[in-house]
Amino acid sequence: MTSSPTLNVLSPEDIAVEPALVVVVGNPNTGKTSLFNRLTGMRAKTANYPGITVDLRRAVLKLPGRDIELADLPGLYSLDALSPEEQVAKSVLLGELESLAAPAAVLLVVDATQLERNLFLASEVLELNLPTVIALNLIDAADDIEIKIEVDRLSSELGCVVVPVSARTGRGIEELRATLAHAVSRELPMLDEEHQSCTVGCRGCTYSARYEWAERITSGTVQQPANASQSTSFLDRVLTNPVLGVGAFLGLMLGVFYLIFSLADVPMTLIDEGFSRIAATVDGLIPTQPINRWLWLPVVGTLTFLVTGLGYRIAGIRWTKRTIVIAAIVSTLVALLPADDFRSLVVNGVIGGVGGVLVFLPQICLLFFFICLLEDSGYMARAAFVMERLMRSVGLPGKAFVPMLSAHACAIPGIMAARVIEDWRDRLVTILVLPLLTCSARLPVYAMVAALLFSDSPSKAALVFVGAYLLGIAAALLTALGLKKSILRGETVPLVIELPPYRRPSLRNALLTVYDRASVFVQNAGSAILMISVILWALATYPKLSEEQLPPQAAAEVAALRASAEELTGDDAETLIQEADQLVAQAGLAHSFAGRLGRFVEPIFRPLGFDWRINVGVISSFAAREVVVSTLAIMYGMGEDAEGDTLVETLRRQQRPDGSPVFTTATCLSLLTFYVLAMQCLPTQVVTKRETGSWRWAFLQLGYMTLLAYAAALIVYQSTIALGYA
Amino acid sequence: MLSMSRLNMIPLSQMSQGRAICRQVEGDGPLASRLKRLGICEGRPLEVVQAGDPMILRVIGTNIGLSKQLAELVTVEIPASVPAELPADTLVTAQS
Numbered sequence: 001m002t003s004s005p006t007l008n009v010l011s012p013e014d015i016a017v018e019p020a021l022v023v024v025v026g027n028p029n030t031g032k033t034s035l036f037n038r039l040t041g042m043r044a045k046t047a048n049y050p051g052i053t054v055d056l057r058r059a060v061l062k063l064p065g066r067d068i069e070l071a072d073l074p075g076l077y078s079l080d081a082l083s084p085e086e087q088v089a090k091s092v093l094l095g096e097l098e099s100l101a102a103p104a105a106v107l108l109v110v111d112a113t114q115l116e117r118n119l120f121l122a123s124e125v126l127e128l129n130l131p132t133v134i135a136l137n138l139i140d141a142a143d144d145i146e147i148k149i150e151v152d153r154l155s156s157e158l159g160c161v162v163v164p165v166s167a168r169t170g171r172g173i174e175e176l177r178a179t180l181a182h183a184v185s186r187e188l189p190m191l192d193e194e195h196q197s198c199t200v201g202c203r204g205c206t207y208s209a210r211y212e213w214a215e216r217i218t219s220g221t222v223q224q225p226a227n228a229s230q231s232t233s234f235l236d237r238v239l240t241n242p243v244l245g246v247g248a249f250l251g252l253m254l255g256v257f258y259l260i261f262s263l264a265d266v267p268m269t270l271i272d273e274g275f276s277r278i279a280a281t282v283d284g285l286i287p288t289q290p291i292n293r294w295l296w297l298p299v300v301g302t303l304t305f306l307v308t309g310l311g312y313r314i315a316g317i318r319w320t321k322r323t324i325v326i327a328a329i330v331s332t333l334v335a336l337l338p339a340d341d342f343r344s345l346v347v348n349g350v351i352g353g354v355g356g357v358l359v360f361l362p363q364i365c366l367l368f369f370f371i372c373l374l375e376d377s378g379y380m381a382r383a384a385f386v387m388e389r390l391m392r393s394v395g396l397p398g399k400a401f402v403p404m405l406s407a408h409a410c411a412i413p414g415i416m417a418a419r420v421i422e423d424w425r426d427r428l429v430t431i432l433v434l435p436l437l438t439c440s441a442r443l444p445v446y447a448m449v450a451a452l453l454f455s456d457s458p459s460k461a462a463l464v465f466v467g468a469y470l471l472g473i474a475a476a477l478l479t480a481l482g483l484k485k486s487i488l489r490g491e492t493v494p495l496v497i498e499l500p501p502y503r504r505p506s507l508r509n510a511l512l513t514v515y516d517r518a519s520v521f522v523q524n525a526g527s528a529i530l531m532i533s534v535i536l537w538a539l540a541t542y543p544k545l546s547e548e549q550l551p552p553q554a555a556a557e558v559a560a561l562r563a564s565a566e567e568l569t570g571d572d573a574e575t576l577i578q579e580a581d582q583l584v585a586q587a588g589l590a591h592s593f594a595g596r597l598g599r600f601v602e603p604i605f606r607p608l609g610f611d612w613r614i615n616v617g618v619i620s621s622f623a624a625r626e627v628v629v630s631t632l633a634i635m636y637g638m639g640e641d642a643e644g645d646t647l648v649e650t651l652r653r654q655q656r657p658d659g660s661p662v663f664t665t666a667t668c669l670s671l672l673t674f675y676v677l678a679m680q681c682l683p684t685q686v687v688t689k690r691e692t693g694s695w696r697w698a699f700l701q702l703g704y705m706t707l708l709a710y711a712a713a714l715i716v717y718q719s720t721i722a723l724g725y726a
Numbered sequence: 727m728l729s730m731s732r733l734n735m736i737p738l739s740q741m742s743q744g745r746a747i748c749r750q751v752e753g754d755g756p757l758a759s760r761l762k763r764l765g766i767c768e769g770r771p772l773e774v775v776q777a778g779d780p781m782i783l784r785v786i787g788t789n790i791g792l793s794k795q796l797a798e799l800v801t802v803e804i805p806a807s808v809p810a811e812l813p814a815d816t817l818v819t820a821q822s
Contacts (some may be wrong), residue, residue: 078763117786207762208769385791496760663779
């Protein structure tokens with residue numbers, strides 16, 4: 001590859017001479033990531049390395065002399081490595097990670113307002129004897145509260161360059177860049193002797209020794225104002241109060257959720273309409289008349305190849321022999337499809353499938369945005385603090401609460417937010433139970449069932465929703481308790497958390513985080529979604545049923561409808577033709593693999609009160625649960641866009657072969673229970689795999705949720721029948 | 727225990743608001759490390775700013791939230807010369 005000279009945005013492969021790796025380390029809450037963002041901006045890329053579940057953000061900086069690659073390590077308090085993130089930070093720092101070079105230098109970020117505390121980590125890092133530059137961040141905040149630091153003296157005491165900076169205002173950033181350039185070109189004045197450990201010859205506690213050293217350095221270089229406030233602020237007393245704090249937290253979260261749902265509405269509608277429009281345009285572009293085969297084959301083949309290439313690029317898949325062969329086979333197969341099938345694949349399979357998942361992206365982004373703001377402001381630590389006691393009673397740490405709350409909009413940001421939980425077991429349990437909580441994709445299903453049961457009584461319909469939410473919460477908490485007592489046995493790690501001072505969060509930081517997380521989601525889930533959409537499309541389309549093969553009864557009905565349509569004009573005729581098409585679609589789906597599969601699994605789902613048509617809905621909504629509504633609409637002979645009253649009325653009329661209605665109270669409740677508890681979401685599975693580092697946990701999640709959903713629906717159906725509600 | 731009470735040594739979990747010196751952190755596993763690396767280690771001063779479970783400590787200029795279960799691992803010494811702002815009941819707890 002060659003580099004383009006006009007851009008200073010370079011990926012690591014573009015440069016002949018490997019850029020020197022500089023790792024950014026620092027305590028949590030020191031503004032480390034803000035500083036990284038200030039230095040790199042949009043250039044940063046998030047990467048996930050084999051064998052680790054932790055993201056590293058990296059970016060190449062063009063500096064005079066040698067280019068450097070900056071890697072933002074997770075925040076850490078010490079090199080004890082007590083969490084998976086800290087373990088990774090330590091491995092990278094020590095050059096133990098195979099997929100990453102050993103660092104050429106360290107950029108240590110310390111909080112100027114908390115120098116003594118931050119020097120603890122500094123003492124450990126300096127002992128590694130790597131070229132180190134210290135960024136004295138938040139220097140403006142220190143000025144504001146009249147903390148004076150003698151930078152030169154600090155620098156000579158520590159034996160490395162200290163640059164006062166402010167990531168917020170940009171002060172000192174240029175000097176920091178220049179210093180980094182010197183550091184990697186070994187022009188930095190280094191001490192003759194190795195940095196002596198402050199714990200050498202110390203028989204007592206090494207931690208105390210380091211803090212005593214930090215205290216000694218600080219007392220010689222920092223002037224604290226005499227009247228430093230020693231009490232917590234009034235705000236903090238309220239927010240950490242066992243009663244008021246919980247109330248404030250719930251109120252705040254309610255506000256955030258209200259904002260998410262109201263703000264996400266507009267972009268979600270736009271995405272939905274956008275995809276419909278794209279589908280309609282593409283539909284119009286594909287010729288309806290048979291065209292020359294020798295023109296069709298290369299054009300469609302090339303287009304498919306390009307789209308596959310785009311998919312590879314988004315998912316970060318490299319071009320190798322194998323991936324090229326796969327892309328070529330896919331392109332050939334697609335080019336060989338009859339024009340009608342190709343149209344259906346593109347419009348329903350690809351565009352419909354991708355649009356169905358991307359429609360949730362605004363909610364996901366907004367959640368990330370608010371979580372980031374709350375985190376940056378220092379409030380998240382208080383939330384974990386006040387929720388600690390409540391959460392511990394179910395065996396989860398207080399920090400699990402925010403992920404669990406987020407999961408009520410979408411499980412994906414919830415699973416990603418579980419990274420704040422340090423202990424691996426606690427984090428895993430939280431991730432495994434998160435998808436049980438009612439996310440917004442379940443709402444269309446709840447709405448359908450509520451309307452089927454109580455369309456005449458809004459208050460009873462509301463009870464259906466409340467019941468479904470509570471069932472999800474109870475299932476999640478009980479499963480967490482069960483996991484902690486079985487396969488993930490172990491005590492919940494008790495809370496110890498820094499409550500950082502409140503700070504005004506940075507909008508820029510939050511937006512960069514949202515961009516970063518959203519691209520991680522699209523990269524990881526995108527290709528899986530595309531693949532499963534196409535597979536599900538194929539299941540629902542093949543084998544094809546031509547109109548001549550229609551079952552006699554359906555054929556007669558279709559013929560009758562078409563005949564009467566010919567006698568009418570305008571909208572009436574349209575309606576009849578549409579009805580005829582819907583009958584054809586219904587028969588086609590029944591004839592397809594999905595339809596056959598639905599019949600095949602009938603004995604399994606009969607005890608839940610599902611008929612084979614509902615089974616087709618369950619199968620087709622495997623990757624995205626809300627799809628069940630449109631599948632049922634097709635299965636019961638309506639267009640896929642049928643919703644609201646038409647859908648409910650038609651569903652009500654459906655009868656089993658013996659003449660009894662399909663959607664009885666028992667079947668509705670059983671269906672609702674199943675959809676509250678079943679996994680039915682492929683993107684979540686992909687994110688679980690990513691965050692836990694193995695498909696094992698994603699499969700466990702799928703397995704236990706499906707079993708739980710089946711068992712609970714069985715109990716609900718059978719006991720409702722037993723109580724006399726047919 | 728007699729010697730402990732004479733020296734005003736109590737578990738951190740029993741402290742109400744006020745200052746003390748950390749004298750011992752039980753164990754050397756990850757739980758103890760979690761405390762020590764934040765500055766809750768032998769010989770270091772600390773201050774309870776809000777008692778309860780979890781409690782809030784001030785250590786080296788930072789507030790730290792700490793669950794009672796962890797506070798039980800820490801033994802602190804209440805200084806003999808009780809500062810004026812220290813509530814009287816601290817001593818009662820200390821000597822009981």
